[in-house]
Amino acid sequence: MLQRPPAEPGMREDEVDTPALILDLDAFEVNLDAMAARLAPTGAKLRAHAKTHKSPVIAGLQRRRGAVGQCVQKVGEAEILAWGGVDDILVSNEVVSPLKLRRLAALNALARVQVCCDAPEAVPLLEEAAAAAGHRLGVLVEIDVGAGRCGVAPGPEAVALAERIAASPHLRFGGLQAYHGGAQHRRRPEERRAAIGGAAEAVRRTLEQLRQRGLDCPIVGGAGTGTFELELETGLWTEIQAGSYVFMDADYGRNEEAPGFRQSLFVLSQVMSAPRGTGRAVLDAGHKALPTDSGLPLVWGRPGLRYVGATDEHGALAVEDAAVPALGEKMRLVPGHCDPTVDRYDWYVGVRGGRVECLWPVAARGAMA
Amino acid sequence: MLQRPPAEPGMREDEVDTPALILDLDAFEVNLDAMAARLAPTGAKLRAHAKTHKSPVIAGLQRRRGAVGQCVQKVGEAEILAWGGVDDILVSNEVVSPLKLRRLAALNALARVQVCCDAPEAVPLLEEAAAAAGHRLGVLVEIDVGAGRCGVAPGPEAVALAERIAASPHLRFGGLQAYHGGAQHRRRPEERRAAIGGAAEAVRRTLEQLRQRGLDCPIVGGAGTGTFELELETGLWTEIQAGSYVFMDADYGRNEEAPGFRQSLFVLSQVMSAPRGTGRAVLDAGHKALPTDSGLPLVWGRPGLRYVGATDEHGALAVEDAAVPALGEKMRLVPGHCDPTVDRYDWYVGVRGGRVECLWPVAARGAMA
Structure with a gap:
């Protein structure tokens, strides 16, 4: 079955259901334009x-x-x-x-x-x-x-x-x-x-x-x-x-002199468990949501939090020099590898300025044959 | 989009389009019965x-x-x-x-x-x-x-x-x-x-x-x-x-005293390239078709062939003490990990005695939220 969209236009990003494939439209358009400008001459x-x-x-x-x-x-x-x-x-x-x-x-x-x-x-x-x-x-x-x-x-x-x-x-x-x-x-x-x-x-x-x-x-x-x-x-x-x-993705980011494009693709994930006294938290996105063929995802914009392990439906978050995130908090993750990650989802959720602007189907999701 | 079924009932297994998720119905039913018998008393x-x-x-x-x-x-x-x-x-x-x-x-x-x-x-x-x-x-x-x-x-x-x-x-x-x-x-x-x-x-x-x-x-x-x-x-x-x-899957098979169930799940894959003089072949199933979180798949029933590397859409096959398989040949692979593999497909192709017996939808494919 096609999955229901995790959002509707106009929602705030933190209202988007998780896990969801987020496309940061500003960064995405900068990338589109940059490649076009580079090739034009x-x-x-x-x-x-x-x-x-x-x-x-x-x-x-x-x-x-x-x-x-x-x-x-x-x-x-x-x-x-x-x-x-x-x-x-x-x-x-x-x-x-x-x-x-x-x-x-x-x-x-x-x-x-x-x-x-x-x-x-x-x-x-x-x-x-x-x-x-x-x-x-x-x-x-x-x-x-x-x-x-x-x-x-x-x-x-x-x-x-x-x-x-x-x-x-x-x-x-x-x-x-x-x-x-x-x-x-x-x-x-x-x-x-x-x-x-x-x-x-x-x-x-x-x-x-x-x-x-x-x-x-x-x-x-x-x-x-x-x-x-x-x-x-x-x-x-x-x-x-x-x-x-x-x-872009985490693995391209590991290239020295990495390609000069912006990270526009994210998986939005939610803290679903934060066992007391353990100094760790669990996200609702494991390797079914974020394939690990090219390594683990990175936590975006949250210093001190590190995604350290993926099982089927869970992501383990280590908390280093940061407050343990609260149950229900949502955060962006940078996929290890963009191609197989996109292929896991039915919908892009296009976001600009903190709001959902558009939904686009990942129309060829699963087209393996 | 939902992908079209890769087969129809009555087809021979070697006519099934690839990559396809094959369920060996005899082995599957043995597993169902074995668990029921074990728990009954x-x-x-x-x-x-x-x-x-x-x-x-x-x-x-x-x-x-x-x-x-x-x-x-x-x-x-x-x-x-x-x-x-x-x-x-x-x-x-x-x-x-x-x-x-x-x-x-x-x-x-x-x-x-x-x-x-x-x-x-x-x-x-x-x-x-x-x-x-x-x-x-x-x-x-x-x-x-x-x-x-x-x-x-x-x-x-x-x-x-x-x-x-x-x-x-x-x-x-x-x-x-x-x-x-x-x-x-x-x-x-x-x-x-x-x-x-x-x-x-x-x-x-x-x-x-x-x-x-x-x-x-x-x-x-x-x-x-x-x-x-x-x-x-x-x-x-x-x-x-x-x-x-x-x-079952390849990873459970690596347990010592592995659980006593039969391998019933396979991905059928086709040789899409066999570059001359290289002693290797390339299958049409990479890690989009066979997630590698728990290791690479195994080639089933073909001694001398080994799946040695997965990229997005390609599987590298090393040929050891065997003839290089012909272009177009199809073979069964044992997934490294059954759960995420099933979640890549829209259809089970149920096979018995070399023929397709049934198609079942992987109805909750992609249900991550």
């Missing part, structure tokens, strides 16, 4: 990653500021965006299920949809789905630029796959997917620089070999919130796929 | 924990086998169960929000609902909600039996709170909540025995003091899948709150 465009926000509303706000489209990781996310008015979508991931490919091709009437490929065996599956839908599907070749996850090797293997795609009657070679996921959270700037330096070398080499074979490469896509300045420096990437920049 | 009843299964359907199957009711952690879960026909519900957790308490009291027309309390300051809130709803609300006093989370101290503090509840016109002292969450996953049997020994001592002492004050204690609730045999041995607990026994 470059040759690169923003293709924001909707795996983070899962919202056609937010996609629309990014588009108004110049984004050319959205990335998604899942066909289910592509559907929600297309149904919500997004008309240019890249599945920045491989899809090899015929059922999913039929669903993806069926979105053609609503949006330009493209997908990634990293295996020659997948090409006939893509061709079949596109042929059945009666149109040409853009396919990007994903190259492994150092993350060691998906992707063919840069260079000849990538070129051979691009040629195979280009030779398929219902496919079009859409470009290169060159995202270094592993580099985004490397803590030291020089580690990130080295990783993206290696990625750039792989892209440059592959582009050169594509040119030699007469293949046009319309898109070089990649880069995330942690490294996009480095990709921009190279001039090689045409589309920046940052997602987290709109929200 | 004892004085204790099962009040199964719906925080694990989030399903009125499964609650109904437990009831048919003798369960007296269900536990939940959240008011939202209580609502879904009551709306789905469950007529005896204990919120085995504290609720201190007036809004939530009004919602809880409003369920009175459908179900006997009780809730826990661990603070004198909360009693007026409970009284007010019950009075407004015009009925008497059963309230259990939670005592901290060693988990160090919620709960008043056993003994005099618990008795004073029970007296305060009993003296409130619209409240009824329902008993003691005595759950040792921290003991369930202690690896060595003697550690678990020591923990529950301490919990039993706390319960015994508090019961004795309640008796001295003339307070009847209708329920002593607690125990989980990892320790319930130990609580049963003491004869003190009247209600066993095990939840995970219906499914």
Whole structure:
């Protein structure tokens, strides 16, 4: 079931039911504008990653500021965006299920949809789905630029796959997917620089070999919130796929020289227990409300309080040099990792000046398939 | 949005769309029956924990086998169960929000609902909600039996709170909540025995003091899948709150002398990439599909394959002494932790003999408030 909204417009933030996903609209808009301003004078465009926000509303706000489209990781996310008015979508991931490919091709009437490929065996599956839908599907070749996850090797293997795609009657070679996921959270700037330096070398080499074979490469896509300045420096990437920049999280905050965006995403939580004489308190948000894959959340704006442990429905709060918070008190937490946190909720509660201004559905919540 | 079901009855399991939550019905029913058989000759009843299964359907199957009711952690879960026909519900957790308490009291027309309390300051809130709803609300006093989370101290503090509840016109002292969450996953049997020994001592002492004050204690609730045999041995607990026994998970499997239930819960996942020459493969289920708070999932029935890393939407598979699985192959994974995994999905896909037999909604998915 869809959960009821935890608030209504006009409420004070402290009246919002908990746990709730709070979007600080001032900080969020500063982030939207900052990315748009940063990209405007470059040759690169923003293709924001909707795996983070899962919202056609937010996609629309990014588009108004110049984004050319959205990335998604899942066909289910592509559907929600297309149904919500997004008309240019890249599945920045491989899809090899015929059922999913039929669903993806069926979105053609609503949006330009493209997908990634990293295996020659997948090409006939893509061709079949596109042929059945009666149109040409853009396919990007994903190259492994150092993350060691998906992707063919840069260079000849990538070129051979691009040629195979280009030779398929219902496919079009859409470009290169060159995202270094592993580099985004490397803590030291020089580690990130080295990783993206290696990625750039792989892209440059592959582009050169594509040119030699007469293949046009319309898109070089990649880069995330942690490294996009480095990709921009190279001039090689045409589309920046940052997602987290709109929200930020505790883990990005742990990067040295962290990205210069504001924290706009919070989970509002309530003190549900404060056992006497223990010097601790318990919040009503555990790891079901705040996934811990990238560490524990931080308490926002309450010096002396620290979130020290998560169980399914409880968060343990250590009280250090502060008064034990009262039963029923509410406080903002900074999620450890924004993407999986957003995916836990059905609603964004947009707040400005201490009041709820809007409710937006997390429309692609749970779209894992 | 509610996600579409990933399957239809009659499909073969390998036709199910991925990632999907698979319930092996044979193993699941063995677990249901085994718990019922174990409790039948004892004085204790099962009040199964719906925080694990989030399903009125499964609650109904437990009831048919003798369960007296269900536990939940959240008011939202209580609502879904009551709306789905469950007529005896204990919120085995504290609720201190007036809004939530009004919602809880409003369920009175459908179900006997009780809730826990661990603070004198909360009693007026409970009284007010019950009075407004015009009925008497059963309230259990939670005592901290060693988990160090919620709960008043056993003994005099618990008795004073029970007296305060009993003296409130619209409240009824329902008993003691005595759950040792921290003991369930202690690896060595003697550690678990020591923990529950301490919990039993706390319960015994508090019961004795309640008796001295003339307070009847209708329920002593607690125990989980990892320790319930130990609580049963003491004869003190009247209600066993095990939840995970219906499914099991990788983390319970790591307990020495692990509980004797079968693995019935799986996530079906597909190989979406198998980069040539790397000896690894990538699955379409990362930590959004398989929360990692209690460790990584295990690959089921495929020796030589190991799930070694989760990112948001990808699972890295190491291939050790096995053939690299083919692109598109599907395989079952054992979740690291069943509770948060179930809460990621909208549907159970019930499978028997390789075929989909039923679809059940994870009706209280996301009910965090």
